[in-house]
Amino acid sequence: MIIRLIITICLFVGTSLSWIDYGLFANPRSTVYFYNPETNINNFASLKSEFDEYLSHHGPFQFQPFSDRDTFEKFIIESNDGVFILSSWHFHDLFVKFPIDSVCVGTSKGKSTQKKILSLNGITTNDNFDLLMGKKVASAGNEEYTRNVIKQMLGEEKAHLVDCLKILRVPKEIDALMALGFGMADLAITSENSLSKLAILNPKQYKGLRLIAKSNETLLPILATPKHRNDNIDLLLTVIEKMGTNPEGVTKLKMLGIDGWKRLGKIEKTSLED
Amino acid sequence: MFSAFIALTLLFSNTVFAIDNGKVVVLDTDMTIGKYVIVHEVFKSKIANIADEIYLGSKSINKRKIKKKIRQIDPDVVYCIGSRAYQLAHDVTKNVDLVFSSAINYHRFPMRKNTYGISNELPQKMQMMMFRYFFPDIEKIGVLYSKTYNKEWLDTAIENAGEVNIEIIGTSIKKPKELSSALEALMLKVDALWLLADPVVLSNEESITKIFKKSKIEKIPVFTYNNVFAKLGATMIISADIPTIGLQAADMVLDRLANKAITQRVQPPAGSYIILNLKKVEEYGLNLNDEALDSVNEIIR
Incomplete structure (x- = not known):
């Protein structure tokens, strides 16, 4: 009965069961938090299962998409265990409120901007x-x-x-x-x-x-981290960044409308933080 | 899980509209049907003028009681969810605007000049564009149909197909027993099969199994309209996005409350919901345009 209840709760909050293995009995999981107001994300289950499956091969990581800005921002404030994928427009808005750092920008066919x-x-x-x-x-x-x-x-x-x-x-x-x-x-x-x-x-x-x-021209989605990063976050950042060089990773990224990442240059970072 | 989905869909929009002096009644065929619940909740998230919500339920309807109730409220618009709700509203009201959604085959409805609605069917051309978008190599699409139910549909599809560089090859059957031979011949000529809601073609479970079995043998993908076919091996399913229907219905009601003329009285759904079976894509060796993956709602592996 209790197990059934745990399963129900896990399904409800959108976490997978394997979280129990990592989250309760081993190191806490690091999470990729995703929210993009530019696209209507109504493929949560597929996004989550596809990214979770990919990330699970690289460490105790998971993917958490959001449809609601406020909930996403609440997680940004409270979380120091993950990385964030968000629109450049949203990053610009958040940067003044929260201690976050932009690291990479998404690319699509070699281009990192869109109109x-x-x-x-x-x-x-x-x-x-x-x-x-x-x-x-x-x-x-x-x-x-x-x-x-x-x-x-x-x-x-x-x-x-x-x-x-x-x-x-x-x-x-x-x-x-x-x-x-x-x-x-x-x-x-x-x-x-x-x-x-x-x-x-x-x-x-x-x-x-x-x-x-x-x-x-605006930048494609931004990969950001909390200002103060730990080893777990650095590892997760590397995994996400390398998705663009792994065919399977590229397929997953295409679900977000991008096919790779590139490190942000000084000028791009300035434009985001201005 | 389902309530979580509803909660998420409610976040579709952050604006609730209220028009002065406008009253809306929502007439819902059945509050236990998932898709009705979704459109109803999304609609409520956009409209503040709801005077009452009436559920017909599965029991026999007390027409007189509902008529009395609606008369007492004297609404400007009745939003009807499902066929039974529309037909009842049509019978018990006269000068009230009716907006319907989630009704199967609305063409058979008695319509009046103040009837508006959102149909359930996505435009054919849009579906064909999606087929081409996902599978650029697919040029010839076969359709099994009966002239009684789908002749007009097929004629329009053939006419529209050229615009999106697709050729539609139709094979009609008169009786379910003609299915096997028609399927056999059609599969030889096409790159994919487009499965329609046709009662002669899909006459029973055996017919459906036969189609998917043949598709597997010939490695011909099946494109279709309902997620019930996902388990049977459909490669791609395109249907209307249910929450978007609720938003469209709300927009229509707001337009009518504001006395705005609506030129397209019955609109097709504006949003699509796509299920893609990657297992079948690989099994049949299909060339999938992976740029299209950001348009997929559900992936089957």
């Missing part, structure tokens, strides 16, 4: 952004992130307009483009990369889109 594009369906030559008032934007990012990035694209003088936009949160960027294509949304916000995919998959739909605003 977000705001697109609408149909060719129009009208550049009056006020026409966007009250329109519905499909986005895989959360509401706070989506409004923030559109404000950055359109400028502070259009902030009132951004506040009036309705956000339809969809599971993935390709869904946002589909929602636009099939009339469930008036606008979509996606990465350049997703638009390139659409151009290949459905050139007709792509040609029908109008790209109306572009964000600045």
Whole structure:
């Protein structure tokens, strides 16, 4: 009965049973904490099992994804046993509040930055952004992130307009483009990369889109650690960093939309911490 | 586990909307059905104007009682979850806006000019794009169907397929006993099989087993619509994302409360849920575009 209860609790909180082996009877596990407001993470079980399986070959490590910013931040404050994967936008925001250190940036096909594009369906030559008032934007990012990035694209003088936009949160960027294509949304916000995919998959739909605003280049997800690191964290950091050179590791990273890591340079670190 | 999932889905959005002078009643077919619970909870997380929530349950419905209740509340919109809820709301109300979701085959519903809704089916073109996205080498997709249930569906699919560089090859059967020979012939011509909800093709358990057995022998992947086929060996399952349906329904209700005209009265789901069977991908030697892995919700190994 007690064992059954433990199993239930473990399943409920999203930890695996092997945690009991490591967590209670051996060294405590170090954890990779993951949260990204730019993508709608609704593949928790698969993410967790795939990463846990990979990490288990390299030490007493586990992966913990979050859907909620507050819970994730609570873990950042309270945890000194792990590393964090988070968006550069979120890191920038957190850096002033918590003692965390950025170490690596994710890469995709050798690139460590991305741009977000705001697109609408149909060719129009009208550049009056006020026409966007009250329109519905499909986005895989959360509401706070989506409004923030559109404000950055359109400028502070259009902030009132951004506040009036309705956000339809969809599971993935390709869904946002589909929602636009099939009339469930008036606008979509996606990465350049997703638009390139659409151009290949459905050139007709792509040609029908109008790209109306572009964000600045932003860094892909950041790998960060607590300011004060111990040996466990250093070991975990190395394991995560090396995923990009291991074919199996690359496959797991692709579930996060990246295929490797690179150490942050001085300029990149400064831009994140400014 | 399930309640944890609900809690997570509630975090989809942080904004709860309230429109002055608007009343909404939620009519739910069955509070024990998981997908109804999810859309209901997500809907509630977005709408503050809910005057009442009525559950029909599995017992016989007291139509008169529900009619009286709805009349007393005098709502502006009734959100109907499931077919029974919609049909009842249609029968007991007249000038109230109805928004439905999670209803199987809404086409058979009596519709009126103030009926709105979210269908259960993802657009065909979107599904085909996903097939191509995940498996770029797949060009010819076979569909077994019956003309009685899916002729129109197939005609549209053939028309749409060219846009995403896919060829749809359809084989119709009139009776379940024609399945084996039709399947045999079709498998020779295609790179994948797209399994539809067709009562003639999927007439019984034996038919379903036959299809998956043949798929395994011929190493032809099966793409389909329902996660019940995951255990049987479907390679890819694409279905509507349930929480997104709840969000869309909430948006529709808000639009109606604000008296905003809705041009597309029945919308397809805006979110997809993808299950990928990597075991089958490897077994059949399929060329998987691993860039697509960030779009997968569940991986089967």
